[in-house]
Amino acid sequence: MRPEDESPPEGRPHTGPPGLDELLRRVARGDRGAFEQVYALVSAPVYGVVLRIVRDRAQSEEVTQEALVEVWRAAARYDRERGSAMAWVMTIAHRRAIDRVRSAQAGADRESRAARMDVHRPFDEVAESVAARLEQERLRRCLTGLTDLQRESVTFAYYGGYSYREVAELLKVPLATVKTRMRDGLIRLRDCLGVER
Amino acid sequence: MSGQGGGSDVHALAGAYALHAIDDDGELRRFERHLARCAECSQEVRGLAETASRLGQAAAVEPSPALRDRVMAEIGQVRQLPPLVAPSPRSGLSGSPARSWRGLLAGWLRWRPRLAAAIAATAVAAAVVLGVVTVRTQTGLDQLRAADREVTAVLAAPDARSTTVPAGAAGGTVVVSRSQGKMVFLASGLAALPDSSTYQLWQIGPQGARSAGLLRQDGTGYISPVVAATADGATKVGVTVEPAGGSEQPTTQPLLLLDLPTA
Numbered sequence: 173m174r175p176e177d178e179s180p181p182e183g184r185p186h187t188g189p190p191g192l193d194e195l196l197r198r199v200a201r202g203d204r205g206a207f208e209q210v211y212a213l214v215s216a217p218v219y220g221v222v223l224r225i226v227r228d229r230a231q232s233e234e235v236t237q238e239a240l241v242e243v244w245r246a247a248a249r250y251d252r253e254r255g256s257a258m259a260w261v262m263t264i265a266h267r268r269a270i271d272r273v274r275s276a277q278a279g280a281d282r283e284s285r286a287a288r289m290d291v292h293r294p295f296d297e298v299a300e301s302v303a304a305r306l307e308q309e310r311l312r313r314c315l316t317g318l319t320d321l322q323r324e325s326v327t328f329a330y331y332g333g334y335s336y337r338e339v340a341e342l343l344k345v346p347l348a349t350v351k352t353r354m355r356d357g358l359i360r361l362r363d364c365l366g367v368e369r
Numbered sequence: 370m371s372g373q374g375g376g377s378d379v380h381a382l383a384g385a386y387a388l389h390a391i392d393d394d395g396e397l398r399r400f401e402r403h404l405a406r407c408a409e410c411s412q413e414v415r416g417l418a419e420t421a422s423r424l425g426q427a428a429a430v431e432p433s434p435a436l437r438d439r440v441m442a443e444i445g446q447v448r449q450l451p452p453l454v455a456p457s458p459r460s461g462l463s464g465s466p467a468r469s470w471r472g473l474l475a476g477w478l479r480w481r482p483r484l485a486a487a488i489a490a491t492a493v494a495a496a497v498v499l500g501v502v503t504v505r506t507q508t509g510l511d512q513l514r515a516a517d518r519e520v521t522a523v524l525a526a527p528d529a530r531s532t533t534v535p536a537g538a539a540g541g542t543v544v545v546s547r548s549q550g551k552m553v554f555l556a557s558g559l560a561a562l563p564d565s566s567t568y569q570l571w572q573i574g575p576q577g578a579r580s581a582g583l584l585r586q587d588g589t590g591y592i593s594p595v596v597a598a599t600a601d602g603a604t605k606v607g608v609t610v611e612p613a614g615g616s617e618q619p620t621t622q623p624l625l626l627l628d629l630p631t632a
Contacts, residue, residue: 202449204441211437219432221425233436237443244444248452255415262422263389270389311427326388330424335392336385348381355384355417362420 192257200248207244214258215240218265225269225333235272239265270333314364322357325350379403383410387417405525408518519596523553530630541625543606545599552599552629554606556584556592559624562610569611570595571619572603572629581606583615604629 190198190206192213198206218239223232242264250260315323321343328339340350382391382400391397404411523529526546533542545552554570562568568584581597607623 200449200452204444207444208441211440215437215440216429216431217426219436220428220430223430224428233432236432237436237440240440241443241447244449245447246450248450251453255419256422258426259419259422262425263418266421266425267389274392307423308427311423326384326424329385329388329390330421331428334390336388336390337392339390348378351381351385353384354388354390355381358384358387358417358420361424362416365420365423367416367419367423 192261193252196243196247196250196257196260199244200250210243211240214243214261217258217262221262221265221331222269224331225266226272231272232269235268236265239268242268266330273333274335310365314361317364318357318360319353321345321349322353322360325353326357326361329354380407380410383413383417387414387421402525406522408522411518519551520553520594523549523551523596532627532630534625534627541606541608541627543627543629545630547599550599552581552597552606554581554584554595554597556608556625559584559586559592559608561586565613566610567613567615568592568608568624569615569619570597571607571609571623572597572600573605573607573626574600574602575604576602578607578619579603580615580617584608599629 190209192210195206195210195213199210215236219232219236222235222239223229226232226235239261243261246264250257254260315327318326324343325336325339328334328342329336332339334342336350336354337347339354340347343350379400380403382396385391386397386400386404391400404414523546524544526549528548529544529546531542531544534540540557542555543552544555552572556568559568568586570581570584571578572581573579579600581600582595584592584595586592606627606629607619608625609619609621609623611620
């Protein structure tokens, strides 16, 4: 009736374009066309998060390629009971990026990356699409609802690719404090964003 | 004590884990073992990982158009992994962080090759059913998730012990964790019953038999694993056929009788 509806509610797979979930199911059966659609949906978020951590554009494209090929390779292992398809893809990308910097970067280099990081302004680029811009705005608002230490712990770890030990060292706070702030910071963010549990 | 699994300190790592901020492999493995036993924690981690991925999505940047061609070219040369379905007796545990009970069963079977035949059929059916049920109602799904976590927790307990009876067509396996005070019962090869009757599981000790629940059977004859609290003094478990709804006490001879493993 209303073919312009972009986001059909879950459980109604016959209206609107297929979701990432359904596309991954097709990819798992070797469907290259479905993978092209997956690429269109996830390449920008994947490249964005990898770029945040790795920083170098050429290297970030390499890591993005590795991560996306991994999505193709492991599509059959995606289990929707363990979380959303997007979260699964982002986990692969984030891990890959961290593996790259943890194996490659010396401590001094990481310190200088930290110095360049502005945890109060976590996004380098303004998103291109309206939807992404709204999402950024929402996240920015939710991040301001965190204490400084919560926000710094979460963003240094996620966008900087630092381990909690490294974050504790950078912020000069005890390990136990950083662990706790990462957890309660994420919980506050989760509740503010209305993430489903 | 050990049943509580390490206390709040381990628990506090949920945030760092969701952010991939644990760089010590030993610590990571310990936390993942804890996750496998703590249903609440794995649910929390799921929500926090979902939240972390939102941080990533907000940072989206378009890569160069050339990347698309490189990726499409490369996937043409990459073999895809098969899905994780039934544990084959020879396969090891998968590397996935939150292991399902199917994976854990595969681990058990490596150590107990003789049990393989008895459980393989159950595990295959379980995998199929778990796949199918995902399209059913949300309530059913939630119940299934909860049951899956409970089963996983018992199978993953360090003190889990098992007994199996491959008795002709019908067989059963019972896994007991004394520290958790729980047991898991898996049946295989039991014939489908008419709606008027049901299989009932009993724990049997010197004080007599106590019901440990009904074995729910779907249309294909597959029976979901049953989790029950271990009854004090019970030394055996048995399965009988009872009228639909179950009985207070067994009314027929047991089809299956297994000794509960001792610690």
